[in-house]
Amino acid sequence: MARAGVTKGEVQRARLALIKAGRHPSIDAIRIELGNTGSKATIFRHLKDIEADEGGAGVPQGSVSEELLAFVTNLAGRLEFEAQERFDTLKASHVEEVRGLKEQLEKARGEARSGRSEAERSQVDLSAERAARQRVEADLTTLRLEHGQTATQLATQLEGVQAQLKASQAQVASLEEKHAHARDALEHFRNASREQRDREARLHEQQLQYLQREVAGGAEALTAKQTELRAALQEKADALALLTVARAERRQVDEQLRELKPAAERLAVQNQLVEDLREQAKLAAQQYETLRARTGELELRNGELVRQLAAAHACAQSQEQLVREVLDRISQAGNSTESGKKRTKAAAPG
Structure with a gap:
């Protein structure tokens, strides 16, 4: 040394x-x-x-x-x-x-590589968000179709129940009218039988029995119609319950739509971030080309x-x-x- x-x-x-x-x-x-x-x-x-x-x-x-x-x-x-x-x-x-x-x-070069990596990660996130949004839109479309079909079925059932209820009410009115006519006829028969009691006693008894049978049949028919009316009312209650369930499902769908709005907003922000990263990558590439030219000089x-x-x-x-x-x-x-x-x-x- x-x-x-x-x-x-x-x-x-x-x-x-x-x-x-x-x-x-x-x-x-x-x-x-x-x-x-x-x-x-x-x-x-x-x-x-x-x-x-x-x-x-x-x-x-x-x-x-x-x-x-x-x-x-x-x-x-x-x-x-x-x-x-x-x-x-x-x-x-x-x-x-x-x-x-x-x-x-x-x-x-490091900044360019970092920008490209960030852009690739953002692109992957964007693809995932788009796929999720497509799945949600498909589910939403399916729910809307099911909701529409359910509402149509319920409306049809409700119209049928209302028609049956009107028919039952008409039958009850007819039976009540027959019963009133029967009472009128019985009263008329009683008045006539006072005059002809001795002569037409047996005939009156036969007619009375016949009328009692008619009344019993009318009462049974009224009871049957009342049973049908109660069944129709029960069907109407069931239809209302189904309608309530459908309304609840519609509220859930609306709630899901409200929850999806922030995801759509985040997706828009991610799109803007990707555009910014692309601009940064372009700037880094321009800087790289400038440095290459400077290196050549x-x-x-x-x-x-x-x-x-x-x-x-x-x-x-x-x-x-x-x-x-x-x-x-x-x-x-x-x-x-x-x-x-x-x-x-x-x-x-x-």
Whole structure:
């Protein structure tokens, strides 16, 4: 693991060692020379201080080529650090922006899934409510038909009972009229029998017996008609009881209709809720499409940034190659100068 706190002296020693070895003293090369220790920012700061120290100390004892080599080395290190810093900044900004867009996209997808689930549940509830309403309407139609048939039957029975009652009343009136006629005839017979008692005693007795039989038959017929009347009255009472039951059933049906009204209102509210959820799902889908378009734009921008980064790397490599060529030329020039000096010293007289 790399340690922090690399000193200026260590950086300077590593730099000089790389220069003597004929290698470019870049930030990464110095860090490797130091054993992969120290941060790049610290190494870059020490390199700037070394450059300032060398610039403020005047012309050194070494040759001009060494000074130019140090300047070029510092320039290359600064360019490399600035390029790396710009690359890190762009990369961090891009990663943060992509992460935010991914979070927004996931959130929109979650909302869309939630909206679809809620719409499906509401659709299931709506189907159940519709099926229940259809069953209730079918039951209500059946009850109405049964109620209508029952009312028609009761009305028919009531008309029959009323007709029988009228017929019984007519028969009773006829019997009462016959009984009155019989009493009148008996009175007339009694008056006549007073005059003809002796002569028509037997005939009077026969007629009296005959009339008594007629009266007994009339009384029996009256009793039978009264029995029929009581039966008709009982049937009428039964019909009234059935009518009362039918009215109670009608009241129950009306009560069921009143109870079904809130269910119909709840069904209307559920329909409105489903429409609202559908609108929310449409909005979520539109947001999802917008985020997809934004993601495409960011991907295009990411590609552009990658191309810019590649161009920056290419530029840095070309600059590094240029620096290396300059260093090679300076090194060659230095070698030529040293060879010239040696030849001059060798040619000079002892």
